[in-house]
Amino acid sequence: MVSRVIPVDPFDLVIFGATGDLARRKILPGLFRRYCAGQMPEEARIIGAARSEMDDDGFRDLVREAVRKFGGGRDCSDEALEGFLAHVGYEHVDAMGEGGWETLKARLRDGMVRAFYFSVAPSLFGALAERLRGFGLADDDSRVVVEKPFGKDLASARALNSTLAEHFDETQIYRIDHYLGKETVQNLMAVRFGNMLFEPLWNAQFVDHIQITVAETVDVSGRGAYYDKSGAMRDMVQNHLMQLLCLIAMEPPARFEPDSVRDEKLKVIRALDPVDYHHIVRGQYIADEKQPGYRSHVEDPRSTTESFVAMKISISNWRWAGTPFYLRTGKALKSQASEIAVVFKDAPHSIFGPEAGRHANVLVIRLQPNEGMTLGVTIKEPGPGGMRLKDVALDMSFADALGPDAEDIPDAYERLIMDVIRGNQTLFMRGDEVEAAWTWTDPIIEGWQRRGEVPKEYDAGSSGPDDALMLMHRDGRKWRDIKA
Numbered sequence: 008m009v010s011r012v013i014p015v016d017p018f019d020l021v022i023f024g025a026t027g028d029l030a031r032r033k034i035l036p037g038l039f040r041r042y043c044a045g046q047m048p049e050e051a052r053i054i055g056a057a058r059s060e061m062d063d064d065g066f067r068d069l070v071r072e073a074v075r076k077f078g079g080g081r082d083c084s085d086e087a088l089e090g091f092l093a094h095v096g097y098e099h100v101d102a103m104g105e106g107g108w109e110t111l112k113a114r115l116r117d118g119m120v121r122a123f124y125f126s127v128a129p130s131l132f133g134a135l136a137e138r139l140r141g142f143g144l145a146d147d148d149s150r151v152v153v154e155k156p157f158g159k160d161l162a163s164a165r166a167l168n169s170t171l172a173e174h175f176d177e178t179q180i181y182r183i184d185h186y187l188g189k190e191t192v193q194n195l196m197a198v199r200f201g202n203m204l205f206e207p208l209w210n211a212q213f214v215d216h217i218q219i220t221v222a223e224t225v226d227v228s229g230r231g232a233y234y235d236k237s238g239a240m241r242d243m244v245q246n247h248l249m250q251l252l253c254l255i256a257m258e259p260p261a262r263f264e265p266d267s268v269r270d271e272k273l274k275v276i277r278a279l280d281p282v283d284y285h286h287i288v289r290g291q292y293i294a295d296e297k298q299p300g301y302r303s304h305v306e307d308p309r310s311t312t313e314s315f316v317a318m319k320i321s322i323s324n325w326r327w328a329g330t331p332f333y334l335r336t337g338k339a340l341k342s343q344a345s346e347i348a349v350v351f352k353d354a355p356h357s358i359f360g361p362e363a364g365r366h367a368n369v370l371v372i373r374l375q376p377n378e379g380m381t382l383g384v385t386i387k388e389p390g391p392g393g394m395r396l397k398d399v400a401l402d403m404s405f406a407d408a409l410g411p412d413a414e415d416i417p418d419a420y421e422r423l424i425m426d427v428i429r430g431n432q433t434l435f436m437r438g439d440e441v442e443a444a445w446t447w448t449d450p451i452i453e454g455w456q457r458r459g460e461v462p463k464e465y466d467a468g469s470s471g472p473d474d475a476l477m478l479m480h481r482d483g484r485k486w487r488d489i490k491a
């Protein structure tokens with residue numbers, strides 16, 4: 008296979024919070040895999056920066072361990088790892104003080120792309136941005152990358168945006184939602200806008216409803232302190248599910264370019280109706296024989312934070328008025344399965360009579376695992392016995408259809424970091440987009456607080472609370488089974 012890896016320009020990438028969990032799990036192993044793929048130029052440098060006192064070699068040991076634990080790529084050898092480590096250095100920096108900034112600056116070279124990755128708590132964004140400018144490390148061409156959570160409500164997101172805006176232009180700010188870096192999430196756009204087949208039917212006239220499911224088997228153990236303050240609404244819905252919804256619902260952008268795409272996504276978020284609280288189900292998992300319950304994973308034994316949300320939402324625009332979107336996401340569910348199902352309406356009239364039953368086409372886009380697409384179509388049951396109809400699946404897994412190419416796909420972080428170096432903001436969230444998402448989310452969370460709402464219990468390892476099933480049943484519809 009001819010390599011399609013295009014090397015990026017030489018860069019200096021400084022990772023603040025370089026000894027933290029995200030850096031060790033995702034960022035550093037991801038960079039290593041890009042190195043193995045031949046995408047990283049010889050002059051590239053990665054500089055870890057954090058509070059811990061450590062020298063270059065100490066940090067290289069940490070990176071070596073992280074890569075071994077969290078994965079090099081298929082073609083990555085030990086030799087390659089040593090080669091990669093030659094690009095890596097470390098500077099001890101005091102984010103809130105003066106220490107380390109001058110020496111960090113001395114490491115940066117002119118004529119390189121310069122990017123600063125804030126893999127730290129949002130409360131440090133302001134201090135870092137101020138020092139990067141104050142000590143002259145960043146200029147008008149530098150880029151900053153910020154991680155979620157981007158705020159916990161509209162007010163805090165606005166405050167973060169305005170702090171960053173004091174020091175950087177919007178074109179320099181890369182807000183990560185790693186779902187946008189996933190191959191299959193980008194495929195949503197390819198499926199919709201690269202095919203003539205679907206787009207004419209992609210509207211309320213032909214689509215009965217859309218289901219978006221992001222089900223996880225993992226629970227919140229090990230991150231209870233963060234999660235309990237956040238809950239599924241802030242952790243998953245406000246960002247990841249919202250992005251999926253935008254890509255499924257948006258109008259075709261004129262071009263696959265940052266602002267064209269982000270303008271269209273923003274219009275979707277702004278067209279979302281406020282959600283009636285009868286249309287939301289919050290859940291919290293309780294212990295089953297095999298797994299402990301949510302409350303034993305967090306500090307507060309009476310926590311009412313949700314680990315599951317299901318909701319029915321509507322979009323008030325010409326394309327979607329009248330077509331509900333059902334969203335659900337949760338932890339400690341029975342399978343890991345993320346998918347979007349577009350359920351089309353029944354044919355307007357059955358020429359086969361009532362005994363043929365009702366049949367609707369369903370297009371399922373599986374995001375993970377077993378990425379692929381299935382289109383349910385109706386055919387005649389074979390053999391004699393009259394015109395009996397049957398639904399069958401045209402099923403495609405990307406791995407089967409694309410062969411080895413499907414195995415060489417960079418993970419979300421790899422792709423997004425390379426996009427930062429390339430200066431391409433298409434797959435990053437713009438400030439107004441994040442604020443619009445909070446504008447819609449805030450009243451939902453405030454409503455729960457005001458009403459003192461307690462989440463419904465569901466068994467760990469189940470499909471979520473029964474009330475979530477009712478949310479669909481009431482409308483004469485049914486969730487698809489959560490299965491990997």
Ligand code: BG6
Nearest residue numbers: 155185223225242243247345375
């Ligand atoms: C993160 C959330 O942003 O996304 C986690 O904080 C969640 O709670 C994770 O588990 C899911 O990401 P992925 O890539 O495993 O689907």
